Every structure is written in structure tokens, then in C-alpha cells.
Amino acid sequence: MKDRTAVNHNIRKHFNELIYNTARYTEIALSIVIIIVIALSGLRLILTTAGTSVMDMDTSFFTSFLSQALSLVVGVEFVKMLCRHSAQTVVEVLLFATARQMVVEHLDPVQTLIGIIGIAILFAVRKYLMTDSDDMTPHQKNASEESSKKAFSSECK
Secondary structure: OOOHHHHHHHHHHHHHHHHHHHOOOOOOHHHHHHHHHHHHHHHHHHHHHHHOOOOOHHHHHHHHHHHHHHHHHHHHHHHHHHHOOOOHHHHHHHHHHHHHHHOOOOOOOOOHHHHHHHHHHHHHHHHHHHHHHHHHHHHHHHHHHHHHHHHHHHHOO
């Protein structure tokens, strides 16, 4: 009976690892596709801007340009979020998406106020509820620890 339970546990463990790895590789593949689309869209944005005469660059052109550029920024932040899996990157994506919506869309005053409050809440969450050490990769933690040790040793001298 014990052997059967151990076999079932091993099968379940391997199956869970397979599902996790499949999901992780799917995320990586989607990130690559999104990066390709962002690069092509960025190239198209540059070519469109370069091909437009200065006399045709009016307010509507600028609004369209800003909308497309900020969409690319949100896309880049989204890819970073897929790669890092940290609360910090989620907050950054939400900040950029909310700011983009407020800048590009011409919202009524109540919607603008709600957007400002949302951004303020996101900044407060980032400043007061998140610590840098929680979301850093091991490489970044080591660099941060080394810089704090250097600062401490220079203060002691």
C-alpha cells in the first residue's frame, strides 16, 4: 500500500512539474511574440513619424503618436511582468496603463480624478507596502547588499 501511495505521489509530482514547465515555456513564447510585435510597431511608428511632414504634425497627429508610443511602453512593461513575476512589475504595469489611459483618452473630470486617485494609491502601495528585497532577483540582492555594506563601512571610517 505504501509503495502505491509513493508511486501516485511521484506521478502527481512529475505531472505538476510538467504543467508548470509547459506554462512557463508558454509565457516565454508569448513574451517573444509580444516583443516582436512591439518592435514591428515601434518601427512602424518611427517610419510614420519620419514620413510625416512638419506641416501635417497637428494636435491629432501628436495624440495618435502619443497613444501608440505609450501603448508600446505598456507592452514592454507587460513583457517585463511576464519575465520577473514580482509585485513590483505588476504595480509598474498598472501605473503605466493608468497613466496612458489618462493621457491619451480625453476623460471627463470625474474619470480623471479617479485615475489620479488610482495612481496615488499605486504609488503609496509601492512606497509603503513593498520592500525592494522582496521582489529582487538574487543577483540584484547581492549588489544591493554590497552597496549597503560599502556605504556602512564608509560611514564608520
